[in-house]
Amino acid sequence: MQVAVIGANGGIGRRLLPRLHDVGHDPIGVVRDEEQFDSIREREGTPRLGDLEGTFASALKDVDAVVFTAGSGGSTGWDKTLMVDLWGARRVVDSCEEQDIDRYVMISARGAADPDTGYEPLRPYLVAKRCADDYLQQSDLAATILRPTTLTDEEGSGRISSAFAPAGGGPDVSRADVAAAVVACLDDDATIGHTIELYGGDTPVEEAVHPPS
Ligand SMILES: NC(=O)c1ccc[n+]([C@@H]2O[C@H](COP(=O)([O-])OP(=O)(O)OC[C@H]3O[C@@H](n4cnc5c(N)ncnc54)[C@H](OP(=O)(O)O)[C@@H]3O)[C@@H](O)[C@H]2O)c1
Numbered sequence: 001m002q003v004a005v006i007g008a009n010g011g012i013g014r015r016l017l018p019r020l021h022d023v024g025h026d027p028i029g030v031v032r033d034e035e036q037f038d039s040i041r042e043r044e045g046t047p048r049l050g051d052l053e054g055t056f057a058s059a060l061k062d063v064d065a066v067v068f069t070a071g072s073g074g075s076t077g078w079d080k081t082l083m084v085d086l087w088g089a090r091r092v093v094d095s096c097e098e099q100d101i102d103r104y105v106m107i108s109a110r111g112a113a114d115p116d117t118g119y120e121p122l123r124p125y126l127v128a129k130r131c132a133d134d135y136l137q138q139s140d141l142a143a144t145i146l147r148p149t150t151l152t153d154e155e156g157s158g159r160i161s162s163a164f165a166p167a168g169g170g171p172d173v174s175r176a177d178v179a180a181a182v183v184a185c186l187d188d189d190a191t192i193g194h195t196i197e198l199y200g201g202d203t204p205v206e207e208a209v210h211p212p213s
Helices: 011-022 034-042 078-098 120-137 175-186 205-209
Strands: 002-006 026-031 046-049 065-068 103-107 142-148 159-163 195-200
Touching: 002 011, 011 026, 011 175, 026 034, 034 046, 065 078, 065 175, 078 103, 078 120, 103 120, 103 175, 120 142, 142 175, 159 175, 159 205, 175 195, 175 205
Parallel strands: 002 026, 002 065, 026 046, 065 103, 103 142, 142 195
Antiparallel strands: 159 195
16 A cells, blocks of 8 residues: 655654555655655655645645654644644545545544543643544544554564553553554554554554454
8 A cells, every 4th residue: 555654754654664665565754844855765665745734735646545643742832733733634634535545544642532631731732632533533534543642762562552442541652663553553454443542561563453342
């Protein structure tokens, strides 16, 4: 599959591109700065330009699936939270529907299920993530929503734990293991329609994201 990764130069995105390539997908790295093109190519991705606050639709041309792993980050203001994490994410859903792109994996965040009980300084971010998730769920896309807890840059272990209903917390999870979970979801249609919290743990990633029967 041609898989467009929005946020390809980010912590999860950089780890995701080579993993997609290794299992036979064709990763498209969507970035907002041409200076990042070489870094995308080094990770086996085909670079395309797209800015969630500007234009990005052409970056999704002819792709089969989209992974949203962009984020405004903790050092910007709530204006960027609105324009990137909420509005940008919604615009990507619209663009997928317009271009008949069916498969979608969203990197959301633990706590988005119930922003009112989240860590207070992060509540506006959790609201933005929740609203973007709701919009995706109400679309016709074949979506899987992943809600990782706090991310680390540790090496991946290939093992995590998951929850198919809000679990209230758990160990931090590495960006590498979240990238592995994205690949596992793209290769497992049983994950479509599910919202899955991700934590550190001991279950092999493919098993952890497969819904319980
Ligand atoms: N940090 C955590 O503990 C945590 C926990 C749960 C969920 N999450 C979510 O997990 C996802 C990935 O996190 P991460 O830590 O890997 O992210 P990251 O390293 O901060 O990367 C985010 C990427 O988004 C890109 N981006 C920002 N604004 C954009 C725009 N207007 N158009 C296009 N791209 C844009 C950035 O581009 P540049 O490289 O150009 O800046 C960056 O490459 C995010 O959705 C985040 O909200 C994070």
